[in-house]
Amino acid sequence: MKPTRLRAILTCLALVPVLLWTLFPIYWITTASFKTELTLYAKPPQWLFTPILDNYTRVLTNIPFVQYLKNSLIIAIGTTLGSLVLGTLAGYGFARFRFRASEAVRFLVLVTRMAPRMVLVVPYYLMMQRLGLLDTYTGLLVAYISFALPFSIWLLIGFFVDVPLDVEEAAMIDGCSRLGVLLRIVIPIAAPGLVVAAIFAFLVSWNEFLFALILSGVEAKTLPVVIAGLNTDAGPLYGEMSAAAVMVMLPNIVMTLALQRYLVRGLTLGAVKG
Amino acid sequence: MAAGRAGRWFLLPGLVFLFAIDLIPLAYSAWVSFYNWWLIRPRDVRFVGLANYTRMADDPEFTRAVVVTTLFTVGAVLLEFLVGLLLALLFAQPLKFLGPIRVLLLLPLFVVPVVGATMWRVIFHPEVGVLNHYLAAIGLGPLPWLSEPRLALVSITLVDAWRTIPFMFLVIYAGLEVLPAELFEAAAVDGASAWQSFRHITVPLLTYIMLLAVLIRGMDAFREFDIIFVLTGGGPGTATQTIQILNYRAFGLGHMGEANAIGIVTLIIVAVLCFVLMRAVLRPQAAR
Amino acid sequence: MRIRSSFGYVVVALLVVLSVAFSADEPVMAQGKTITLSMLAGYKEDVLRASLPDFEKKTGIKVVVDAAPFGDLYKKQLLSLSTGAGRYDVVFVDEPWIPPLSEFLLPLNERMKTLDLPDFIPTTVAAGAFNGTQYAVPVDPNVQLLVYRKDLFEAKGLKPPATWDELIADAKAFHDPSKQQYGIAVTASSDIQTALYMLLAIWSYGGELVDVNGRGALNSAAGKKGGEMFLELLKYTPPNVKSYNFADVNKAIQLGQAAMAIQWASGARPMEDKTRSSVAGKLGYAQVPKAVRQTPMRGVWTLAIAKNSTNQDAAWQFATWLSGKDFGTAAVKYPSATSAIHSPRYSVLKDTGTKAALPYADALLDSLQITKERPRLREYADIQENLRVTAGKLTAGELTLEAALKEIDAGTNRILGK
Numbered sequence: 001m002k003p004t005r006l007r008a009i010l011t012c013l014a015l016v017p018v019l020l021w022t023l024f025p026i027y028w029i030t031t032a033s034f035k036t037e038l039t040l041y042a043k044p045p046q047w048l049f050t051p052i053l054d055n056y057t058r059v060l061t062n063i064p065f066v067q068y069l070k071n072s073l074i075i076a077i078g079t080t081l082g083s084l085v086l087g088t089l090a091g092y093g094f095a096r097f098r099f100r101a102s103e104a105v106r107f108l109v110l111v112t113r114m115a116p117r118m119v120l121v122v123p124y125y126l127m128m129q130r131l132g133l134l135d136t137y138t139g140l141l142v143a144y145i146s147f148a149l150p151f152s153i154w155l156l157i158g159f160f161v162d163v164p165l166d167v168e169e170a171a172m173i174d175g176c177s178r179l180g181v182l183l184r185i186v187i188p189i190a191a192p193g194l195v196v197a198a199i200f201a202f203l204v205s206w207n208e209f210l211f212a213l214i215l216s217g218v219e220a221k222t223l224p225v226v227i228a229g230l231n232t233d234a235g236p237l238y239g240e241m242s243a244a245a246v247m248v249m250l251p252n253i254v255m256t257l258a259l260q261r262y263l264v265r266g267l268t269l270g271a272v273k274g
Numbered sequence: 275m276a277a278g279r280a281g282r283w284f285l286l287p288g289l290v291f292l293f294a295i296d297l298i299p300l301a302y303s304a305w306v307s308f309y310n311w312w313l314i315r316p317r318d319v320r321f322v323g324l325a326n327y328t329r330m331a332d333d334p335e336f337t338r339a340v341v342v343t344t345l346f347t348v349g350a351v352l353l354e355f356l357v358g359l360l361l362a363l364l365f366a367q368p369l370k371f372l373g374p375i376r377v378l379l380l381l382p383l384f385v386v387p388v389v390g391a392t393m394w395r396v397i398f399h400p401e402v403g404v405l406n407h408y409l410a411a412i413g414l415g416p417l418p419w420l421s422e423p424r425l426a427l428v429s430i431t432l433v434d435a436w437r438t439i440p441f442m443f444l445v446i447y448a449g450l451e452v453l454p455a456e457l458f459e460a461a462a463v464d465g466a467s468a469w470q471s472f473r474h475i476t477v478p479l480l481t482y483i484m485l486l487a488v489l490i491r492g493m494d495a496f497r498e499f500d501i502i503f504v505l506t507g508g509g510p511g512t513a514t515q516t517i518q519i520l521n522y523r524a525f526g527l528g529h530m531g532e533a534n535a536i537g538i539v540t541l542i543i544v545a546v547l548c549f550v551l552m553r554a555v556l557r558p559q560a561a562r
Numbered sequence: 563m564r565i566r567s568s569f570g571y572v573v574v575a576l577l578v579v580l581s582v583a584f585s586a587d588e589p590v591m592a593q594g595k596t597i598t599l600s601m602l603a604g605y606k607e608d609v610l611r612a613s614l615p616d617f618e619k620k621t622g623i624k625v626v627v628d629a630a631p632f633g634d635l636y637k638k639q640l641l642s643l644s645t646g647a648g649r650y651d652v653v654f655v656d657e658p659w660i661p662p663l664s665e666f667l668l669p670l671n672e673r674m675k676t677l678d679l680p681d682f683i684p685t686t687v688a689a690g691a692f693n694g695t696q697y698a699v700p701v702d703p704n705v706q707l708l709v710y711r712k713d714l715f716e717a718k719g720l721k722p723p724a725t726w727d728e729l730i731a732d733a734k735a736f737h738d739p740s741k742q743q744y745g746i747a748v749t750a751s752s753d754i755q756t757a758l759y760m761l762l763a764i765w766s767y768g769g770e771l772v773d774v775n776g777r778g779a780l781n782s783a784a785g786k787k788g789g790e791m792f793l794e795l796l797k798y799t800p801p802n803v804k805s806y807n808f809a810d811v812n813k814a815i816q817l818g819q820a821a822m823a824i825q826w827a828s829g830a831r832p833m834e835d836k837t838r839s840s841v842a843g844k845l846g847y848a849q850v851p852k853a854v855r856q857t858p859m860r861g862v863w864t865l866a867i868a869k870n871s872t873n874q875d876a877a878w879q880f881a882t883w884l885s886g887k888d889f890g891t892a893a894v895k896y897p898s899a900t901s902a903i904h905s906p907r908y909s910v911l912k913d914t915g916t917k918a919a920l921p922y923a924d925a926l927l928d929s930l931q932i933t934k935e936r937p938r939l940r941e942y943a944d945i946q947e948n949l950r951v952t953a954g955k956l957t958a959g960e961l962t963l964e965a966a967l968k969e970i971d972a973g974t975n976r977i978l979g980k
Binding site: 004007008011014015018019021022023025026028029032040041042043044045086087089090092093094096097099105107108109110111112113114115116117118119120121122123124127142143145146149150151153154155158159161162178189190192193195196199200203207209223224227228231236238241242244245248249252253256257260263 | 280281282284285287288289291292293295296297298299300302303306357360361364367369371372375376377378379380381382383384385386387388389390392393394396397399401402404407436439440441444445447448449451452453479482483486489490493497499500517518521522525530533534536537538540541544545548549552
């Protein structure tokens with residue numbers, strides 16, 4: 001265990017540039033939200049300045065921000081749950097039940113993600129319009145789950161396949177059903193995979209702009225569309241955009257903090273030994 | 275394991291949903307690509323067979339866009355994969371202080387792409403941007419980040435990497451965390467070095483995850499739009515004009531047939547590349 | 563045990579989300595007196611929303627506003643109108659979109675007679691017409707202006723340039739890269755503004771994008787001269803002008819880097835905003851310089867009614883109000899630091915309150931009387947797109963001027979089927 005000290009130091013050294021590179025723009029956006037545009041573009045760059053809250057107040061008063069936040073949250077949570085449920089089931093199905101066309105069907109699942117999204121806009125628009133789902137939560141949910149599902153399925157296949165078969169067989173001999181095995185044994189072991197799938201689905205929905213723009217407008221309008229609207233024909237409103245972006249980041253951070261303890265190894269050992 | 279009847283029930287919900295919602299629109303899109311459909315003339319829709327496709331093949335702008343897109347995709351994915359892998363390995367170590375830092379690393383993913391790209395434009399600003407200010411101070415700049423054709427391509431790759439390295443890191447890290455610790459302990463007992471452990475245990479077991487990460491990222495980079503559009507709009511000239519930007523232009527003008535043809539060609543290119551990559555990497559693996 | 567209860571939570575959460583989602587699907591619209599407007603998001607939307615309650619109180623008509631960002635508004639409108647989806651009763655359209663959208667819009671010739679037309683600047687009304695039929699009422703006219711630093715010009719004892727030769731001479735006089743001072747700010751990127759600057763230059767020298775026979779006419783003596791002058795002007799611009807867009811031109815002025823700029827009137831307010839501009843109050847506004855002729859480019863935002871709207875009378879009431887004097891006066895004075903809605907009416911633009919709110923009101927009014935419009939063709943968007951890309955290639959050095967002009971004309975002819 002002697003190398004640990006050295007390792008810790010080397011790791012720190014390696015991490016410093018990475019964190020700097022990763023966090024600097026975030027820092028810049030955050031500070032921009034408290035600056036006037038003149039300060040933002042000041043030369044030399046101002047690291048110390050008097051913060052203003054104007055950007056935040058303008059964003060919150062000009063736009064019914066809370067309503068759009070609610071829309072985005074509902075749709076994002078719905079997308080996450082929907083793709084987790086469907087993805088877990090399908091992922092397990094592919095992992096444990098091989099049939100002749102397995103590989104082909106799996107590839108087909110991925111194919112849906114290979115076309116540029118724009119190509120799907122008109123068919124989705126027409127489809128939602130016929131079904132009366134334009135500008136509704138359901139419409140966007142359906143679209144977003146279909147975006148998040150392919151990756152979720154493929155990712156979970158990978159994690160489920162890694163679960164040792166003997167553990168499952170032992171449980172089934174003990175009288176557990178397939179579904180029970182999935183729920184009680186496989187999911188705990190593959191928890192990190194589910195966390196990634198959940199975060200991914202949440203982000204797909206949360207940041208998605210194009211379909212939110214086309215398929216919604218008034219009732220189901222989401223935050224990315226609102227933020228894009230701050231890119232006006234007279235130029236971007238840097239202060240307001242930054243303020244909006246910071247507020248939009250927060251739910252993601254909360255969600256990740258909540259989920260991240262499942263990302264760690266500890267859970268898996270417990271399940272296997274048990 | 276044989277395909278039990280139970281298997282059907284697991285697969286059906288997801289597959290039915292996906293194929294109904296995605297494959298049918300894709301088929302529709304392919305069908306439209308054989309027509310000349312201009313949105314401003316909805317009654318003047320004509321069947322033109324492969325005309326949209328042949329026009330693309332003859333168009334030097336399209337060929338250039340393919341080159342630009344490929345350069346961008348390869349550069350971005352390579353960079354993101356390598357850095358993501360390194361970070362995942364770093365974080366897989368049992369060092370206590372790594373825990374809280376993980377979330378920090380994921381932050382770029384939480385920024386709405388349009389805002390991220392807009393802020394990078396501010397950072398890249400030739401005269402008063404932070405980057406050029408300090409580069410000039412140490413004598414390395416200022417650099418024309420977005421106005422020099424080749425540098426513009428590098429810039430968009432950097433911004434994309436900034437945004438997506440966290441994703442690669444997340445996926446590979448999760449994969450690492452699931453690897454049974456006993457394997458590594460046994461190897462350590464047998465006297466294997468860290469590199470040998472990595473090469474003979476980690477890589478084979480993680481191949482699927484790493485391949486998936488590369489594939490997904492590759493597909494997304496090939497279709498990347500928001501960041502490039504905000505940063506350069508395809509410019510200067512056509513230096514960063516990707517296939518997606520061409521697609522956006524065609525779509526924005528209401529040329530449905532052309533836009534869909536571009537989309538279908540993209541689909542085919544990506545599908546072929548993915549197929550080749552999957553065969554190359556997964557075949558040598560023992561059948562699971 | 564833990565997983566089972568967690569699963570229970572998941573199911574419950576899923577049910578809650580779905581039930582909320584479904585319950586929120588109830589349409590909000592009341593019958594009859596509700597109209598849906600497709601609007602431009604941002605400050606224009608803010609200005610509208612500020613005055614909307616007055617309209618709703620006065621007429622009892624409820625207006626549902628569906629706002630989309632500038633880059634995507636046309637797409638959204640086109641999609642809805644072309645597929646007959648019927649989502650909008652009224653649409654806020656930029657004038658170049660009127661020819662292509664015209665077949666989906668309600669002709670307004672008869673209804674226009676109920677407006678007090680003499681108060682409207684004639685060119686703004688023309689912006690809403692196509693092939694002799696009026697399809698939209700003007701709401702927010704915009705025009706290219708010359709912006710200049712009054713203080714710098716006074717210091718050198720110069721007057722703002724009236725001709726293109728003077729423009730280039732003045733730009734040269736103020737151009738001092740060692741002090742980070744540049745003559746003029748325009749764009750030289752693949753942004754649409756670059757193409758419009760070049761077109762302005764070519765127009766000024768007598769050139770045309772499309773001639774009377776519907777053929778590309780840019781590759782002419784006038785076209786070459788105008789193109790050359792534009793390229794000459796680029797010598798006195800900030801470096802990296804090859805990545806500039808509309809906002810960057812503003813920035814160059816705001817940061818005190820450029821002595822002049824050619825910019826749309828809608829970009830003036832940010833230049834006068836103290837929290838964004840270090841030269842607020844030091845700017846002067848004039849008409850764009852002339853060569854053979856003076857041709858400030860016109861861009862009017864208008865309001866049109868969808869042909870398949872079921873609320874045409876209510877829609878017309880809204881159109882009347884939006885182009886009316888009350889809204890115009892309130893709009894101009896709305897305290898938005900981003901920009902303003904400029905009324906198309908003489909009475910509003912000549913009003914002293916307006917002149918106080920908009921320092922460029924005089925230049926705006928004068929320019930609006932002599933504007934030149936871009937070709938009124940259904941295919942114009944495609945022609946402009948080709949112009950944009952080729953102008954971008956020209957300034958990036960991928961093409962010579964001669965080749966660029968030829969390519970633009972070739973594209974125009976191909977698009978128009980000649």
